[in-house]
Amino acid sequence: MRVNLTELVEGQKKELDLEVEAKIENIGYFGDEIPLVAPVVFKGKIYNANGEIYIEGIVESTGEFSCYRCLEKFQKKIIGEIHEKLIYESSPQAEIEEYFIIKNNMINISEIMENVLISALPMKIVCDEQCRGLCLVCGENLNKHQCNCEKDEIDPRLAKLKDLLQ
Incomplete structure (x- = not known):
C-alpha cells in the first residue's frame, strides 16, 4: 500500500495523520513464516520537520506462533512502535538499507508495517513466561x-x- 507524500514534500501540509489497515498474510522471521491472523493496523503520522520527513506511530496485529519451550501453538498480539526518518531516493543515504525510501513522493507503508512487526518480536517466543x-x-x-x-x-x-x- 502506497501513501502519497506530495503535500508534505512541497510544504502544503506539515503533517499527515494516518490510520491504515493492510492484510499481510505472513511475515518472515529468522527463516520461519509467521502467519498473521488479524489485519495489520498502523496508527500514526508522517510529518515534515525543516524539510525532512519523519514517520511516527504504532503498528499492531496478531500472530500465530509455536512456543520455543513447549512447541504448543498459540496466538499473541504484536505491537511495535516506529520513529524513523524517511529518506529521498536521490539522497546519498538511500543506499543504506536502514532507511525507508521516498520514491516519486510515495512511500510503501506495507513494507514499513511489516518491518516494525518483525523488529517488535522477541528472539525466543514463548506462550507464557512460566512455561515449563x-x-x-x-x-x-x-x-x-x-x-x-x-x-x-x-x-x-x-x-x-x-x-x-x-
Whole structure:
C-alpha cells in the first residue's frame, strides 16, 4: 500500500495523520513464516520537520506462533512502535538499507508495517513466561503433565567435582 507524500514534500501540509489497515498474510522471521491472523493496523503520522520527513506511530496485529519451550501453538498480539526518518531516493543515504525510501513522493507503508512487526518480536517466543517446556528425557509437555523421569544428569565437564564431595 502506497501513501502519497506530495503535500508534505512541497510544504502544503506539515503533517499527515494516518490510520491504515493492510492484510499481510505472513511475515518472515529468522527463516520461519509467521502467519498473521488479524489485519495489520498502523496508527500514526508522517510529518515534515525543516524539510525532512519523519514517520511516527504504532503498528499492531496478531500472530500465530509455536512456543520455543513447549512447541504448543498459540496466538499473541504484536505491537511495535516506529520513529524513523524517511529518506529521498536521490539522497546519498538511500543506499543504506536502514532507511525507508521516498520514491516519486510515495512511500510503501506495507513494507514499513511489516518491518516494525518483525523488529517488535522477541528472539525466543514463548506462550507464557512460566512455561515449563518439554521433559528432556521423554518429551512430555511439563505444563500439562508431570513425568517420572530420572533427571540426575551431570554435565560431563563437571563430573570430577562430584567425586570431591564424596
